[in-house]
Amino acid sequence: MRKVGPYGVETLPQVRGTTSGSAAPVDAPAAPPACRGALTERARLHWHVRDGGDPAALAERFLAAHGIPLHDLTRPAPAHRDTGVCGAALYLSAAAGALLAGAPTTAPEPAPTLPDLAVVVYHHGVTGRSVAGAPTPWWLGPWTESWTPAQHADAVTRVRAAIGRGDVYQTNLVGHAAAPYAGDPLPALRRLGRLPGARYGGVLTGDGWAIGCASPETLVEVTDGQLVTRPIKGTRPATAAGRADLLASAKERAEHIMIVDLERNDLARVAATGTVTVDELFTVRRWCDLWQAESTVRATAADGLGLADLLRATCPGGSVTGAPKRAALTQIGDLEPVGRGASMGALGWVAPGRVDLGLTIRTAATDGHRLHTWAGGGITIDSDPYAEVAEAAAKTAPIRATLAEH
Incomplete structure (x- = not known):
């Protein structure tokens, strides 16, 4: 293993296979299903905010150096081959996204590892086998919240006051919880990735850490020069009454349309003039036991658009920050007691001519000692503080139940 500048490491090949007794196949969200069982890790880059520099530019340069040039996303994606480079898993934290948006975070990270x-760059071809040991018993301890329901509700009240002053129009507040565990956390994280409605279901691991994702939300997708984002805003229980209530809620619709407008503006920064359209608006879809409202925004990439500029324009996602984005990020930094860690960032797959990144909602992570989850919601002037606390609990309940299974 050798260093890559001050930023991270490039690893020797790591074996991935599917035969009995071998390591699990690559399970990164949005990785090609047909390739997952026959990929070998060839290169890896890790970077922390404390390292300094521009993570978007760093990612683009690193990928280009390893056979995945993404400096011009308007080019048609080449035909996928089953030899050579396949693609790469790409993860960007909420803190890195805030840095790109010009609003660095100051809250302590609960999982600094x-x-x-x-x-992580992968090539086709399994060159060996890695024998797995016997499964270890799994135990998950009690959850400890980063704030109490009363503190969460007070933060909602403070956001409403800021909206009344005209400081922001909407701010997304996120809470965190951690629990001790014993045993191998990867089976639990993989279960999480298989939850119904997880468009970006999967796991990414590193030395002493792992991220499991069950996100239904597309942060940004690029294919053949077409940009797509699918913001989700608005949640109700997955019952007939819940669906009707979501469709009838003026508060939820106003909150949703505000974020759709923000996402339209984000895409317009990197799109050809006049190409931004809303294909679907406030479509209700199901994730586990919840109804959620989703829209689809589409645009044509501007000439010469590269990955770095795309990340700068879209990270962090508007549905988990608020509007205006930078003002909302400043308020988030003032109100949330801990950092957002693996949540509210980006995780997915990139390949020559293609980007597919999910927003890391419905996400859990382990730092080798504790398991971490995050959940929250968008706050508007009409938000009821304790209803917002209940909504966050409803979002995290399926995640915690899945992680606790034996």
Whole structure:
């Protein structure tokens, strides 16, 4: 193993296979299903905010150096081959996204082992086997919240006051919880990735850390020069009454449309003039036991758009920050007691001519000692503080139940 500048490491090949007794196949969200059982890790980059520099530019340069040039996303994606480079898993934390947006975070990170940028390049071809040991008993201890329900509700009240002053129009507040565990956490994280509705289900691991994702939300997707984002805003229980209530809620619709407008503006920064459209608006879809409202925003990439500029324009996602984005990020930094860690960032797959990144909602992570989860929601002037606390609990309940299974 050798260093790559001050930023991270490039690893020797790591074996991935599917035969009995071998290590699990690559399970990064959005990785090609047909390739997951036959990929070998060839290069890896880790970066932390404390390292300094621009993580978006760093990721683009690293990928280009390893056979994945993404400096011009308007080019058609080449035909996928089953030899040579396949693609790469790409993860960017919420803290890295805030840095790109010009609003660095100051809250302490609850899982500092996690990198703020991870890029893992995979080639086709299994060259050996890695024999797995016997499974270890799994135990998950009690959850400890980063704030109490009363503190969460007070933060909602303070956001409403800021909206009344005209400081922001909407701010997304996120809470964190951690629990001790014993045993191998990867089976639990893989279960999480298989939850119904997880468009970005999967696991990414590193030395002493792992991230499990069950996100239904597309942060940004690029194929053949077409940009797509699918913001989600608005949640109700997955019952007939819950669906009707979500569709009828003026508060939820106003909150949702505000974020759709923000996402339209984000894409317009990197899109060809006049190409931003809303294909779907406030479509209700199901994730586990919840209804959620989703829209689809599409645009054509501007000439010469590269990965770095795309990340700068879209990170962190508007549905987990608020509007205006930078003002909301400043308020988030003032109100949330701990950092967002692996949540509210980006995780997915990139390949020549293609980007597919999910927003890391419905996400858990381990730092080798504790398991971490995050959940929250968007706050508007009409938000009821304790209803917002209950919504966050509803979002995290399926995650915690899945992680606790034996």
